[in-house]
Amino acid sequence: MNFKQAIDAFKSSGDRTIINYIMAAVENDFMSDRTRDRVKDGTASGGIRIELEHDYEYVSYSIRAMRELLMRHVEMEYDEEIPELDNFQRLLSRIDYDFDIEFNGEIYGGNGDRISYYKITPELFADLEKHMDEIEEWFPDYEYRYFMRLFARFKAVEESRRAEVTNRKQELEESAVKALEYALKYVDISKSEKEIVKYINLTFKSKLADDEIKRNGMRRIQRQAGIKRQSYVVKPYFPEDSDYAIIGRSINLSVLTKGQREFIRDVSAIIEEDKKAGDTSNYSCDIDGEVIISRKYIAEKLGIREDLVRKKLERIKKKL
Incomplete structure (x- = not known):
């Protein structure tokens, strides 16, 4: 041949x-x-x-x-x-x-x-x-x-x-x-x-x-840069404050409802557990490597629908 x-x-x-x-x-x-x-x-x-x-x-x-x-x-x-x-x-x-x-x-x-x-x-x-x-x-x-x-x-x-x-x-x-x-x-x-x-x-x-x-332990991600897609190789890491791994900013629990505070605490517990294990597989990350937890993953861990997770987070963001 x-x-x-x-x-x-x-x-x-x-x-x-x-x-x-x-x-x-x-x-x-x-x-x-x-x-x-x-x-x-x-x-x-x-x-x-x-x-x-x-x-x-x-x-x-x-x-x-x-x-x-x-x-x-x-x-x-x-x-x-x-x-x-x-x-x-x-x-x-x-x-x-x-x-x-x-x-x-x-x-x-x-x-x-x-x-x-x-x-x-x-x-x-x-x-x-x-x-x-x-x-x-x-x-x-x-x-x-x-x-x-x-x-x-x-x-x-x-x-x-x-x-x-x-x-x-x-x-x-x-x-x-x-x-x-x-x-x-x-x-x-x-x-x-x-x-x-x-x-x-x-x-x-x-x-x-x-x-x-x-x-x-690295990851290749792509982000839009003008009219082109830019490729980055990053090392994923967990932020010190788990709030940043949820919505990318600090969360003031005092302005949230009781149900919203419980939701944030539940998600934070998931993140802390993964942080100890060094498991970033269910997280996306920004161009610096800081991770954000997947909405789908939250839904799976908490046993609720993904669309409900998205709506809860949207309402929380509006209050901050």
Whole structure:
């Protein structure tokens, strides 16, 4: 099957050949491809041009680029502000320079005073373990014990980070497949291969970005801005005063009827319960992320009709 036929097979019968091809090719070493080149495209960093053998590989390349971008925050980069990391790096430098013990440590920086910064990797710890007898001989007893404490601590941190990377890659692969299925479902195969690839990549990126937004507790909302609809990505949050999550302003209970006060207290109780649980699923939000409770949700929780909820709130607003 060619590219279009494989997509059509997925659309018509659910044949996953095209998805399997695309996801397998994601692991190709695109960075080493001899045709890969940076070109001027009007952006500050420029664009990338690459010539690939198969049409589906352009989708794979796009997925790989998106994955690398999303994985940056979980890669094995260590903040120099981590407590005692400087001390660990200082002791590693002593082992390297003062004791002249060679170990598999990749240097990525330093301060110029015979103190280097070594990447924290499994290879670093595995190689240091081979030299522990020699290291123990060189360090004074108290300093060796301190080194071993830091060694165990940062080895555990590294293993935790590695597990996070593995889990995150798995999550991204699952999200990528879902986003790819969505894009393939709606692509028009009467278009050219180039147009098909462009549509799949744009749709895939948008869908994956939305999935990432949800995963991080964010939300994409749209609001009218003049003649255009403006898209915002916000972090929903509960206001300190639950009144603002009901009508967007403070409520003076003294001007309300007994029934209206009871209604507001009941709704406030719902909001406070959700606030403790961190559940914003039944709330809309403004462009700052402040939530407003859904009228439908109020009706469901209180066991009354939604139109009655709307009328109660309208009457309350008129009294304020």
